[in-house]
Amino acid sequence: MRRPWRHVLSLRWRVAIAFGLGSLLVAGMFALATWNLASGYMLDQRSQSATQQAEVNGRLVDEAIRTRSTGLDELLTGLATGPNSSIILVRPGTQLTSGRPVDLAALPPAFVSAARSGHAVRQRVRVHDYPALAIALPVPSEGGAYIELFPLTELDRTFRFLSSLLGGGTLACGVLGGALGLWTSRRALRPLTALTAAASRVAAGDLTARLPDQADADLAPLARTFNATTEALEHRVQRDARFAGDVSHELRSPLTTMTSAAEVLQRRRRDLPDPARRALDLLVLEVHRFRHMVTDLLEISRADRHGDDEAWEVLDLTALVTNVAAHRGRPVPPLDGSETPALVRADRRRLDRVVGNLLDNADRYAGGPVRVGVRSGGGRVRLEVDDAGPGVPEHLRDQIFERFTRGDRAGQRGGDTGSGLGLAIVAEHVRRLGGRVRAEDRPGGGARFVVELPEVMP
Numbered sequence: 001m002r003r004p005w006r007h008v009l010s011l012r013w014r015v016a017i018a019f020g021l022g023s024l025l026v027a028g029m030f031a032l033a034t035w036n037l038a039s040g041y042m043l044d045q046r047s048q049s050a051t052q053q054a055e056v057n058g059r060l061v062d063e064a065i066r067t068r069s070t071g072l073d074e075l076l077t078g079l080a081t082g083p084n085s086s087i088i089l090v091r092p093g094t095q096l097t098s099g100r101p102v103d104l105a106a107l108p109p110a111f112v113s114a115a116r117s118g119h120a121v122r123q124r125v126r127v128h129d130y131p132a133l134a135i136a137l138p139v140p141s142e143g144g145a146y147i148e149l150f151p152l153t154e155l156d157r158t159f160r161f162l163s164s165l166l167g168g169g170t171l172a173c174g175v176l177g178g179a180l181g182l183w184t185s186r187r188a189l190r191p192l193t194a195l196t197a198a199a200s201r202v203a204a205g206d207l208t209a210r211l212p213d214q215a216d217a218d219l220a221p222l223a224r225t226f227n228a229t230t231e232a233l234e235h236r237v238q239r240d241a242r243f244a245g246d247v248s249h250e251l252r253s254p255l256t257t258m259t260s261a262a263e264v265l266q267r268r269r270r271d272l273p274d275p276a277r278r279a280l281d282l283l284v285l286e287v288h289r290f291r292h293m294v295t296d297l298l299e300i301s302r303a304d305r306h307g308d309d310e311a312w313e314v315l316d317l318t319a320l321v322t323n324v325a326a327h328r329g330r331p332v333p334p335l336d337g338s339e340t341p342a343l344v345r346a347d348r349r350r351l352d353r354v355v356g357n358l359l360d361n362a363d364r365y366a367g368g369p370v371r372v373g374v375r376s377g378g379g380r381v382r383l384e385v386d387d388a389g390p391g392v393p394e395h396l397r398d399q400i401f402e403r404f405t406r407g408d409r410a411g412q413r414g415g416d417t418g419s420g421l422g423l424a425i426v427a428e429h430v431r432r433l434g435g436r437v438r439a440e441d442r443p444g445g446g447a448r449f450v451v452e453l454p455e456v457m458p
Contacts, residue, residue: 023177
């Protein structure tokens with residue numbers, strides 16, 4: 001189905017089109033009125049002067065006929081006013097012409113019939129591809145008719161120039177009106193553009209975004225409300241991050257004690273009865289899971305509270321991934337990358353955690369990574385971690401990067417379920433490094449996690 005034009009065009013273009021059409025309509029009305037007044041006035045003046053001249057010439061011809069003058073032909077020749085003017089004297093049984101030859105049959109039949117009947121007639125005609133004003137006057141002395149054609153070539157040229165000028169002016173007014181509407185809408189929508197940009201920054205996680213103070217009485221309340229809302233949201237997030245950090249720090253001491261006690265019991269596992277062994281295994285599993293969760297919470301708290309204190313440096317992502325893979329306790333496939341360094345500007349600690357969490361995610365949910373690749377080109381460095389697991393359903397590909405989200409394993413317990421914070425930490429670190437992360441299908445089955453970071457040219 002076709003979308004309505006107002007849904008296709010932006011508000012700015014709709015305002016510009018409205019201005020353009022309005023200007024076109026107003027200019028067109030003025031142009032039409034100017035055309036009617038100017039053309040009517042010029043044509044009326046020309047008709048009056050031609051009629052007066054034709055009447056004078058007609059009386060002269062009538063007088064010459066009445067006096068039976070022998071110089072009628074010379075008189076008709078002298079009355080012709082130009083090369084395109086024509087005179088036709090219709091007499092009983094004959095007709096005389098002067099000036100440019102014109103056949104009486106070339107004139108409109110109604111005009112000729114009225115002229116032969118002895119009526120005074122005036123009509124605009126087109127003879128031999130040029131416009132003319134035909135005037136017919138009765139000749140009382142013989143019952144004939146005096147017909148004179150006055151060329152309107154100059155007047156027609158003037159009309160063409162005037163119509164072109166008015167038409168071009170109308171179109172120019174429409175274009176200028178559209179340009180004025182576009183400029184006006186751009187200035188009028190500038191606060192809305194600033195609001196959209198600030199809201200986009202807030203949606204991307206930058207809670208320091210603010211709108212500048214507005215002097216306009218209608219826009220000032222909007223700016224104050226938006227700034228107050230974002231400031232309250234920033235304080236709320238900071239309080240939540242501080243609370244999570246404080247709780248995590250407070251939990252470290254009892255968690256360390258619990259871990260040490262569990263390790264002591266684990267060393268004496270053989271001396272315990274079977275029910276106690278099963279309880280001990282469950283306790284150790286939950287303690288380790290709890291320890292990973294507290295570590296992840298501390299990482300997120302640190303990321304939320306200290307977003308600008310990273311030690312940024314230029315790093316070779318290929319070398320960094322190789323180093324992270326070499327220090328893991330689990331096997332990692334050989335790195336698939338080019339010999340050219342893939343340079344990025346980032347915080348080494350954050351980037352180490354991104355690579356480690358992606359590899360841990362593949363180990364925990366898909367039996368380990370089957371390919372780790374690094375590519376660079378087009379101003380971006382691309383890290384790919386492939387697995388041969390069940391893949392990530394399309395409806396969960398955004399949700400898995402949220403905190404405490406474990407996809408289809410939500411609500412399950414076990415050593416491989418994780419805390420639901422690993423990919424959230426990856427997304428947070430990648431965002432702060434100026435990149436983006438996503439999940440997609442791996443050719444051949446499984447999932448592929450892709451991290452793209454801005455490339456630094458050597």
